Amino acid sequence: MEPTAHNQQEASIPSSMETAEDLALKLNFAVRNGNREDVLELLEKGADVNSKAGEGGWTPLQSAVQANEEDLVRLLLDKGACPHARKDNGGTAFTEAAIAGNVNILELLLDRGLNINDHDDNGFTAFMEAAWYGRKEALKFLYSKGANVNLRRAASEEKAKLHKGGATALMDACRERHFSAVETLVQEMGADVNICDNRGRNALIHALKKGGAKERYESAVSIGHFLLDHGVDVNSKDECGKSALILAVEMRSPDLVKALLEKGEIDIDDADEKGNTALMVAVEENDYNIANLLCEEGARTDVGNLIAVANRNRACDMARLLRRYNAMLVPETLKDWEPNSKCWRDQLKKLYKMYRPMIGKLKIFQHTQQRIQNTSQGSIYLGFHGGTEVAVKISHSTEGDKEKTFFEQCGNCEHLLKLFQFEEKGGYMYLCFPLWEKNLEEHLQEPEDQMDYKDTLRMIFQAVRELHSLGFAHQDLHPSNFFIDLGGKIYLADFDNKRKLIEGNKELVNSDLEALSRLVLYVLKGGRKPLQQVSTEDLAANSPDYREALDLVGSLVSHDERGLEGLSKHPYFWSKQTRFKFLKSIWNKIKDLPKRKAVFQAPNATESFPYPLWTEKIDEDVLYIMEHPRKGRTFCYGNDVTDLLRFIRNLDEHPDIRISNKIGDHAEYFLKLFPALTIYVYNSLRQNPEYSCFADIQDLSL
Structure with missing residues (x-):
């Protein structure tokens, strides 16, 4: 093909200095355009004759061979082109010459010391490539030079485990339905028609496997008859257990079906791995002629509900034919079956x-x-x-x-x-x-579905964290994108494909955090208000988790420096016992500090102690017992946070039956009496750089 003016302009040599990569691209481009003058000029300018350019790792020699430019092939070889160079897939100029079918180039390359049975990374030799593309003259030449006609395609260990590879040149010619090449391979070169590939398929199966246009159909039929005449095994099967007979039925070829049956070596009622026989396939395809032929040859009509299939196809003639050969309509009786899913x-x-x-x-x-x-x-x-x-x-x-x-x-x-x-x-x-049962939106709106909101949000947070860890921001954290299985486990999906790669873009992560804050409010509201309308005003102020939930939402909205990983350990998610243990543990950590009160005076603190008169909230009898212990000296507790933590710790560590009878469960009593205490203590510690480690609950040393 002559290069266009545009291509000539691109292939021209600029006067400025060019990199080796630029020269390589231009050389490959000039070769593909058959521009001998530019090729010579580029080589004189220093272009590497063995450079690789473009996708696939093609050398100029390989490009010249593919373009069937025999003169350029000679030129490049004379200039030092390496005939052994390989593309990214392991192919050489020699295998490309077989694809092109140019005998002169094949001979030229073979004279340079190439191994005629050398193969690429997929196991293809030049002989196999010639067969695949139906290059009969190339096949004859290669065979005359010693190509192994029955060589099976080499496969890597990994591919062999998957039963790939093992095909021969004959199978390739059959698969691509090059009848003339098949004749040549069998009659002139003695190709074995009964070798099988690693999936147990012989040449006949390869010929019948692939559908296509009318010409390909006719060629496949011709190849099928030819192979039958040359003794091919008719009982070979494909990877799905389909025999040559079933494949011939699928091709809708009555001639081949008849020829196969005439061999007398085939089981007419043999079934594939799904249990389908040749007759069942013919009835399903509504092919009356083939069904009639199979019935005449004695195919069983009591396998499969043939009449039901014919009726479904509105094929009255087919149904009459089947009844004539004793087929009967059998009521379909399915075994009693109960789904796992309740919702569906x-x-x-x-x-x-x-x-x-x-x-x-x-x-x-x-x-x-x-x-x-x-x-x-x-x-x-x-x-x-x-x-x-x-x-x-x-x-x-x-x-x-x-x-x-x-x-x-x-x-x-x-x-x-x-x-x-x-x-x-x-x-x-x-x-x-x-299969899931419901999405989160549906689940919350079902009054009979009881949900642990804290556990739900814990799973939601983990799902978003996992997505972020894969490098994606979700960008559509809507309740309908969270699914709940039969066991109550929650999964996040992205069927709308709105996710975006984070790649250092913190705004994408912050957007997910803000959406998560709305989702928290939506869940705590029980889904009784649309997602975009919920606000902190919807939180129940008398909820045991009210203060923690409010703080969690605020932290998400403000893009807190802890990020989602840190906020997943927020006090909202702590159990009552964990919160109580946390409060108890703080006194042990601060009791020996010279300035205990400074612990709760963070430089940037915005919240004051919410219970400045806490001693007045404690039951009088309980306070009296604690300040006047049976053993030890009298002690008067002050109204600051450190003394409250000391009081909690001492009361729980030195139980008194009189107090237990009065207040019951200690954790329940204190958390209900001082609902804002946990989050106040936690934030005060976290915001104080010197004592932020005290907010860690990994080790609650009591």
């Missing part, structure tokens, strides 16, 4: 009973009755994957690949929704997730 029980039972064509191992019905959620990226449906109840999101394959990659990253996270399995068909990807 009725819909799941309907899906279980209805017929649906399988998508791999997935059974799904895209109907409003089976839809469980709408998102901006599409709907979520109920499904069964391998019998497991799942939620299914359907996406175009390209978008689905991105979503699949993201959800796979969530696999080790406890509270991020994980991908269970996936299927692909017809350009769509079906992402399957463990």
